[in-house]
Amino acid sequence: MKKTVSTLFAAALAAGTALAATCVAAQDYPAQPITIVVPFSAGGPTDTVTRLVAQAMSEDLGQQVVVQNVGGAGGTLGAGQVAAAANDGYTLLLHHIGMSTAPALYQSLPFDPQTDFAPIGLVTNVPMTIVARRDFEPETMADLITHIQENGENITYANAGIGAASQLCGLLLMDALDTRMTEVPYQGTGPAMTDLLGGQIDMMCDQTTNTTSQILAGEIKAYAVTTPERVAALPDVPTAAEGGLENFELAIWHGLYAPAGTDPAIVERLTTSLQAALANETVAQSFADLGTYPVPADQATPDALAQTLAAQTELWAEVIAAAGVSAQ
């Protein structure tokens, strides 16, 4: 009996200490530099977005926020690494829409995007643009729809490989028009853009972060943006709906995550910090230059990110299954 009591007491004491320790940890947070893992190589659009946000967050948190690139396996290596990291709030993940497509693309994923992470908030929704080589015949989105329906597989369509934003956009487009084009995969949309500029391929659909400057310079043709509203940096480019393609919406949403089990107080602190970063004028301006914008504060929340992730995971499971695409 005595033993039981003392065990109970010890357990209670331990629990109390642990609780106190967590509280202290949350109060002192952040006591050391924070690492945000980007699951893609440095210099890419996601990396750029992360670096802008990290810079502003470190000002708000008063601690350095370091960006670490852990590329490979379509972003699943870096995400897996954060899922397995200590949930002390010092290792975070900034990942995009690929978080919701990974379960459908990879049969043996070592983590569950929905249960192994504590969402912090959405960061930005990067619009996509439907673009083509400069001398591609169709002039408007309506022309393009007819042209695709008439020529189908005679049109070459560039993407950045399995699961890339550019491939997802193409899948949705072909799904919407109920036709197939010839998909030409590249190692990233950088080389794909090169071939588009050189007129080696016909079309591409890519994030504004990659296409805006080329569109503005008149080097490539832009038919539509994939968001419900026009993009400030590209005022002359209509939305897909304006161009005659109803219900065609796609934005490459980016979210910030901590490993599951992170102290809610720390998550809250990070959410506040993310919101402050997104309200930062330099960030807003840099995002605008890239053709995107920070999400409003009510979207930069754990709930909004969790909902987006759940809804998108369901949507892409269907689209990907219908297209018969698999990464392994």
Add this chain to the structure above:
Amino acid sequence: MDLIASLGLGFSVAFDPVNILYCFLGVLLGTLVGVLPGIGPTATIAMLLPITFTLPAETALIMLAGIYYGAQYGGSTTAILINLPGESSAAVTAIDGYQMARNGRAGPALAAAALGSFFAGSVATFLLAAFAPPLARAALNFGAPEYFSLIVLGLLVSIALAHGSILKALAMIVLGLLLGMVGQDIYTGTPRFTFGVRELFGGLNFVAVAVGVFGIAEILRNLEDETEREVGVKRVTNLWLTREDFRRIVGPVLRGTGLGSILGVLPGGGHILSSFASYSTEKRVSKNPREFGKGAIEGVAGPESANNAAAQTSFIPLLTLGIPAHPVMALMVGAFILQGITPGPNVINEQPALFWGVIASMWIGNLMLVILNLPLIGLWVKMLTIPYRVLFPAIVVFACIGTFSINQNIFDIYAIAFFGIVGYLLIRFGCEPAPLLLGFVLGPLLEEHLRRAMIISRGDPTIFVTRPISATLLALALAAILIAVLPNIRRKREEVFVEEG
């Protein structure tokens, strides 16, 4: 704005004291990370990106560019001294450079590399200034079929890289091609040779493979025989080039500069070919092809000039079209964007001070590198006198840290160990690692462009001969085979390929 006025603007920006300071910091840092095996410019620039945030745009880019071409200089130093190439271009320098060092001629090898690089850098900077926009435009004519044919030509000609039996060279190239296939097929997503290991989905890390088969293997080989180990460590005859050396490097430097300048402009991997192409060319035109692989100074001067020229001209697609030619350039895109400048065709008009300032700083940076590196040669050479029991563990540690810093992936360290043993076995079997690395680098590109060309042509193979540039390149490749096969030239060919025969 004409060229003179533009360059004047550029130099006025580049000569700004703050910019000169950062240019110097950049090339100094670049040289250091280049010298440290494994740690490459990609990792360094990635780490320094946040710092550039607070600098003016031109200052930031001048420094980052300095790190990049500074690392090209520094990289050759480790390749020559301890047979540790950190980048594909330096792999070629290691072949003859390291042999020169073993023969006690590390000084001349380093001097030839530095002078060749300076000359190439100056010429390429001028080309960049004078012809950037039209050159970039012309490079866009290279589509998948053209790249495929270019790589075929490169592979065929580069069999001359080997200096043992031709059969072993072919075997190494094929092995390299196979290693290059490891990872996820980008066309179907099917994992190949990954054995269920997720870390292999993105393919093997070039640095890990190169450090393993060259550096670690060389250390293992040195450890097995104490007498041989001494050879690399002592007897430094002279530090400077002889008159004869000068005479011998003029041609290779000129040809290397030309090849590198042209190949560097191609955004689809041309820069990778430049040093390999230069080495093959030099071996072909040389009167003493037997010396190649045993310490021919031409084999150092040519490729070093080529890769430095390519390093400069690979800025052309970036600055004029906003297209990054390789990972370092992709990081520069990131740097531009962090500065609020979207790289693209408009940079030259909207940011003339930036565009011309960066170009002018490249020449200044190259000059600084020569001044920095030539007096340091004595110091580097002294490194060879460090006792092996200190040097070898240090090399292994630095190589591992450097490789790890690229992807923060522990698997790459295992890969170094594995390829170290593979490389050692290959040396024991008398096989050269250089063709293996060439196959490894070019294999994935070859496959990618072949399949892309076939997709674009919808399965019609005539695409390779109906497009003029591609057809010309294939004709050259055919000519290369004929030269090798024709009986009256065969005697000469045997001189080139078989030395132990």
